[in-house]
Amino acid sequence: MTKEEVLKKYFGYDSFRPLQAEIIETIIAQKDCMVLMPTGGGKSICFQVPAMVMPGITLVISPLIALMQDQVQALKSNGIPAAFLNSTLSTIEQRTIEEDCKNGSLKLLYISPEKLFSNNYLGFIKTLNVNQIAIDESHCVSTWGHDFRPEYIQLKALKDTFPNVPMVALTATADRVTRKDILNQLGIPEALIFISSFDRPNLNLRVLPGRNRLKVIHEFIAKRTNQSGIIYCLSRKNTEDVAEGLRKLGIRAMHYHAGLDAQTRAEVQDAYIKDEIQVIVATIAFGMGIDKSNVRFVIHYSLPSNVESFYQEIGRAGRDGMKSDTLLFYSFGDIITRKEMIQKSELPDEMKEVQLAKLERMKQYAESEICRRRVLMSYFNEETNNDCGNCDVCQNPPQRFDATIFAQKALSAIARAEQKAAMGMLIDILRGSQNRSIYEKGFQNLKTFGVGKELKYEEWAEYITQMLNSGIVDIAYDEHHYLKLNPVSWQVLKNERKVELVRFEPYDVKKARLDED
Numbered sequence: 244m245t246k247e248e249v250l251k252k253y254f255g256y257d258s259f260r261p262l263q264a265e266i267i268e269t270i271i272a273q274k275d276c277m278v279l280m281p282t283g284g285g286k287s288i289c290f291q292v293p294a295m296v297m298p299g300i301t302l303v304i305s306p307l308i309a310l311m312q313d314q315v316q317a318l319k320s321n322g323i324p325a326a327f328l329n330s331t332l333s334t335i336e337q338r339t340i341e342e343d344c345k346n347g348s349l350k351l352l353y354i355s356p357e358k359l360f361s362n363n364y365l366g367f368i369k370t371l372n373v374n375q376i377a378i379d380e381s382h383c384v385s386t387w388g389h390d391f392r393p394e395y396i397q398l399k400a401l402k403d404t405f406p407n408v409p410m411v412a413l414t415a416t417a418d419r420v421t422r423k424d425i426l427n428q429l430g431i432p433e434a435l436i437f438i439s440s441f442d443r444p445n446l447n448l449r450v451l452p453g454r455n456r457l458k459v460i461h462e463f464i465a466k467r468t469n470q471s472g473i474i475y476c477l478s479r480k481n482t483e484d485v486a487e488g489l490r491k492l493g494i495r496a497m498h499y500h501a502g503l504d505a506q507t508r509a510e511v512q513d514a515y516i517k518d519e520i521q522v523i524v525a526t527i528a529f530g531m532g533i534d535k536s537n538v539r540f541v542i543h544y545s546l547p548s549n550v551e552s553f554y555q556e557i558g559r560a561g562r563d564g565m566k567s568d569t570l571l572f573y574s575f576g577d578i579i580t581r582k583e584m585i586q587k588s589e590l591p592d593e594m595k596e597v598q599l600a601k602l603e604r605m606k607q608y609a610e611s612e613i614c615r616r617r618v619l620m621s622y623f624n625e626e627t628n629n630d631c632g633n634c635d636v637c638q639n640p641p642q643r644f645d646a647t648i649f650a651q652k653a654l655s656a657i658a659r660a661e662q663k664a665a666m667g668m669l670i671d672i673l674r675g676s677q678n679r680s681i682y683e684k685g686f687q688n689l690k691t692f693g694v695g696k697e698l699k700y701e702e703w704a705e706y707i708t709q710m711l712n713s714g715i716v717d718i719a720y721d722e723h724h725y726l727k728l729n730p731v732s733w734q735v736l737k738n739e740r741k742v743e744l745v746r747f748e749p750y751d752v753k754k755a756r757l758d759e760d
């Protein structure tokens with residue numbers, strides 16, 4: 244059968260999407276390749292079609308058991324003989340599958356890396372007529388990726404074992420350096436790289452300050468009563484609280500995280516697909532392998548750890564190509580929380596460095612004053628020359644003004660407080676607030692006490708955050724989070740340097756724009 248016939252007969256599609264045909268040709272020509280496509284882009288077809296065109300069996304390495312099961316189920320219901328091998332199977336089930344592999348009745352075998360490298364299982368696989376090796380979620384092999392899995396490191400052995408079998412590495416997310424690393428780790432440095440555009444112009448991009456999050460979400464959803472969405476949270480507890488909060492407000496919301504038992508997870512997922520639940524409040528565990536094309540919005544309750552994860556998660560909205568909304572809540576506190584999570588993790592130091600650098604890129608997105616889509620596309624090394632017109636920055640460009648005087652007031656207050664004031668305290672000093680902690684520290688006697696009365700609390704919070712972001716002042720990453728002066732601060736204090744900031748916009752005004760559409 245030709246690839247077109249396979250596409251029609253087993254998948255019911257009339258034509259290939261861009262790049263799919265070229266990728267399939269490359270594999271059939273026995274060449275290694277890498278496929279970068281966003282989630283929902285149609286990666287699976289790229290190895291499933293060659294699997295049916297070529298004699299023999301295709302090996303698919305996949306890290307997630309749930310994902311394997313879904314894919315195999317979908318293939319079987321299309322009439323394609325497929326099976327998976329992982330730790331959940333009984334010995335008898337496994338023997339049956341092995342028999343099917345040997346007698347050639349299976350076309351695709353999904354297998355986890357753990358299984359593949361246990362008890363010399365590779366020895367058995369070697370006896371089969373393997374026609375292709377597909378590495379799904381291949382970014383897991385790179386310590387530079389956002390989801391490194393140690394089991395994946397061993398995959399290097401595959402190319403040595405099957406030097407003449409084409410290998411295809413697939414991923415939804417990898418910047419340029421990570422790409423190179425993946426190919427090196429897999430032992431296919433010369434592989435052809437196919438990149439389909441990551442741009443998803445139908446997704447509106449918006450960032451709001453992380454205040455009154457539940458209330459804002461409520462209002463947001465109230466305008467989208469018939470639309471289904473996903474809210475991503477940082478912790479399991481967080482998902483439960485938010486879902487409960489939304490239910491109290493009359494929204495059909497359910498939480499979903501890896502701590503739920505398999506049956507509950509399946510039930511929640513099922514109810515969501517059938518639109519019995521409007522909103523899923525989930526940790527990152529949700530969404531992998533879920534095929535729901537009419538998700539209309541994705542909200543991030545707090546800052547994701549990196550741009551890849553963020554893009555993958557918002558990519559679950561609008562797969563049908565219709566207009567969909569994304570909303571990211573962001574506060575400086577989120578950055579601190581994330582940094583602490585990385586510092587406290589068990590990761591080796593060099594991986595902590597990578598994670599911190601990735602977090603920094605995420606922060607740049609959240610704080611961007613240029614078109615957000617350009618920030619995203621440049622992250623994935625895609626050229627864009629135009630502003631998108633479909634993000635909050637494009638729709639409402641920031642107004643800058645000379646804020647040198649404000650900056651000097653803040654910096655001199657930091658100096659007078661001997662660099663022992665955190666942001667909240669500093670604002671109280673500037674505004675001359677009469678509260679207990681001010682008196683406890685004697686800050687009411689500072690010369691700078693009350694010099695910034697003309698600005699509201701929120702205005703100072705915004706401007707000091709902007710100063711932090713642009714390196715005019717530093718913050719200590721210890722438990723106090725005191726603000727610290729740096730050489731740039733001193734230049735500003737000595738009038739050697741001007742400071743431009745983006746004009747504060749009341750939260751209500753920002754939020755009101757949500758209501759316009």
Ligand code: ADP
Pocket residue numbers: 256257258259260263280281282283284285286287288534
């Ligand atoms: P990915 O693995 O990249 O996230 P999938 O392979 O799951 O994406 O494909 C996403 C959806 O697009 C699936 O529903 C799939 O059937 C569909 N699809 C893939 N290729 C085509 C095509 N050539 N024509 C129409 N639909 C396609």
Ligand code: ZN
Pocket residue numbers: 613614615616617630631632633634635636637638
């Ligand atoms: Zn834009």
